[in-house]
Amino acid sequence: MPSPEWTLNKHPDIIAPPGPVCLVIMDGVGLGKPDEGNAWHLAHTPFLDGLMKGPVVGRVAAHGVAVGMPTNSDMGNSEVGHNALGAGRVFDQGAKLVQNAVADGSLFKGDTWKWVMEAVTPADGGTLHLIGLWSDGNVHSHIAHAYAIMDNAVSEGVRRIRIHPLLDGRDVGETSALEYIEPLEAQLAKMRDAGVDARVASGGGRMVTTMDRYEADWAVVERGWEAHVHGKGRGFASASAAIAQYRDELPDIIDQYMQPFVVVDDDGKPVGPIRDGDAVIFFNFRGDRALEITRAFEAPEGDFPHFDRGPVPKVRYAGMMEYDGDLKVPQRYLVEPPQIDRTLGQYLAKQGVRQLAISETQKFGHVTYFFNGNNSEPFGGNDLERWVEIPSDRVEFDQRPWMKAADITDRTLAEIDAFNPGFVRLNYANGDMVGHTGNVRAARIAMESLDLSLSRLVKGIVARKGLLLITADHGNCEAMIERDKKTGALKRNEDGEFITRTNHTRNPVPVVAVGHGADRLLWNHGVDGAGLANLTATTLSLLGYRAPGDYEGELLHAK
Numbered sequence: 001m002p003s004p005e006w007t008l009n010k011h012p013d014i015i016a017p018p019g020p021v022c023l024v025i026m027d028g029v030g031l032g033k034p035d036e037g038n039a040w041h042l043a044h045t046p047f048l049d050g051l052m053k054g055p056v057v058g059r060v061a062a063h064g065v066a067v068g069m070p071t072n073s074d075m076g077n078s079e080v081g082h083n084a085l086g087a088g089r090v091f092d093q094g095a096k097l098v099q100n101a102v103a104d105g106s107l108f109k110g111d112t113w114k115w116v117m118e119a120v121t122p123a124d125g126g127t128l129h130l131i132g133l134w135s136d137g138n139v140h141s142h143i144a145h146a147y148a149i150m151d152n153a154v155s156e157g158v159r160r161i162r163i164h165p166l167l168d169g170r171d172v173g174e175t176s177a178l179e180y181i182e183p184l185e186a187q188l189a190k191m192r193d194a195g196v197d198a199r200v201a202s203g204g205g206r207m208v209t210t211m212d213r214y215e216a217d218w219a220v221v222e223r224g225w226e227a228h229v230h231g232k233g234r235g236f237a238s239a240s241a242a243i244a245q246y247r248d249e250l251p252d253i254i255d256q257y258m259q260p261f262v263v264v265d266d267d268g269k270p271v272g273p274i275r276d277g278d279a280v281i282f283f284n285f286r287g288d289r290a291l292e293i294t295r296a297f298e299a300p301e302g303d304f305p306h307f308d309r310g311p312v313p314k315v316r317y318a319g320m321m322e323y324d325g326d327l328k329v330p331q332r333y334l335v336e337p338p339q340i341d342r343t344l345g346q347y348l349a350k351q352g353v354r355q356l357a358i359s360e361t362q363k364f365g366h367v368t369y370f371f372n373g374n375n376s377e378p379f380g381g382n383d384l385e386r387w388v389e390i391p392s393d394r395v396e397f398d399q400r401p402w403m404k405a406a407d408i409t410d411r412t413l414a415e416i417d418a419f420n421p422g423f424v425r426l427n428y429a430n431g432d433m434v435g436h437t438g439n440v441r442a443a444r445i446a447m448e449s450l451d452l453s454l455s456r457l458v459k460g461i462v463a464r465k466g467l468l469l470i471t472a473d474h475g476n477c478e479a480m481i482e483r484d485k486k487t488g489a490l491k492r493n494e495d496g497e498f499i500t501r502t503n504h505t506r507n508p509v510p511v512v513a514v515g516h517g518a519d520r521l522l523w524n525h526g527v528d529g530a531g532l533a534n535l536t537a538t539t540l541s542l543l544g545y546r547a548p549g550d551y552e553g554e555l556l557h558a559k
Helices: 046-051 078-087 094-103 111-120 143-155 177-193 218-228 239-249 291-298 344-350 361-370 405-419 430-435 440-463 534-542
Strands: 021-026 057-060 128-133 160-167 197-200 202-205 261-263 279-282 316-321 333-335 355-360 385-390 423-428 467-471 509-515 521-523 556-558
Touching (some): 021 440, 046 440, 078 344, 094 143, 111 316, 128 143, 160 177, 160 218, 279 291, 355 405, 385 405, 405 423, 423 440, 467 534, 534 556
Parallel strands (some): 279 316, 316 333
16 A cells, blocks of 8 residues: 555546556647648548547647746647646746746856856866757757856856857757857857957757757767867858858758758867867756767766767866756756656556556657656556657658557557556657658658557557547647748748748647547536646546646546
8 A cells, every 4th residue: 555645545436447548649749720731630630530529529738838838938848748747737847947047147156057167267267168959949948048158157257168059940940040040150259359269169950960869869969079079070160151051052951950060260170179178068958858968978988888989078067957867967957957746657656556658769758757757767666667668760750750650559559468557658759750850741641650550559448448548748740831920821932832840839739538438528628728737637537546636637527
């Protein structure tokens, strides 16, 4: 029996099904307008469309304050979405925590900030390097935070700064890099006029440089390491010159896939390699794409098998936040992360409920680490919580838009038979990962692949007398063409072609209950402003438990 503080009371009205309760997260599949930019609308998805006409269907918010972001102008993302789905409450997330720390000045008063400044403020000190995603997408980072770091560093006496911007084109417009890089270069020029040696040193597109995640492809990190640390790579007079040249060579390239670049001087030498005695701040606040480059900086000699780092400079390295609380990575960070406790997974482990978490590599950490409140290990050990990763293909996702949906379905049903879990959570990555490519045709195929896999999954779960709660963590593939901000019309370029978009949306996401006992459920219309966090209590109710009193309210009740 669990201790009293972990005891969950039986639900007064809802009885758990004989089989498992399955939370299905259709990553990046929101509810958008039925137009030429909506891959779900364009796709042939008879099974999913049929589910949406069922008796137990609703929608919830997956962006803004509903998931802990600063304002309702902020898009949701997979990290905060899975945090909310697992936590049952809304916690201030990275973007808001950093924004607050910048606003009240606490970021620049902490021990880590002082430790970094000690290395770079003396006249004979090192260079301050800032590495991170250079946009205002507010999903992994925000340029306002980086500018604030630069301003405060200069005010404390730093006289050499090097910026290593990673191009976005994913959480912002797909070819918007110069809108962010040109103002940066102008600001750095003003700083040089004022006596601060500040320059862009290196960079590259986020999907090929530095920002790998879940160890999908360490070559991404290696390319960034070579450019940022050793100053090795294709040389250009400036970052804007690199972007312009790459676009001349490949007119259809989007920012996130631009190759690395190194800024060099008139003699062809890199202007900003990282050397002994320097300090490095990785200013992304989100952890999944920050962990690997952090390990490259912090792992001791002989304990880094992923690529040959060459001479590793002795630097003071700090992350914007703690990217992994269990592994204590990084060792130093500027802003405390959200402290997420008493998650759904933890409560179920205390009740002795077996849990299965499964996805392919690209979303594996979301159904495990993020869902469990940023914890890297299963609650209750492997006997109670089994994590299954299906390796993702190492290709651009619009080339194989079906991804691993079929494999995930096969493995889920096999694991249910072998492991007998009471609760299953799985993530189909298609809508998000293919949506991010901007390829509407591929995203349509992705949705059709998802539809086929979902139909098999539902039939398999129902055959095992289980119940499914189907939703999404945020929108993406349902709005893949830019809209005019004034008229709302789909935008076209000067050639009359639609202008594609690759970032997340602020659209609501669907919620569907289907399977054993679903015919005895009704949507609870008394819950106002429902968001993803409400699905945690809803999941507990389907498992036959009453949620803790401080969880957001459940969305379903018995007839």
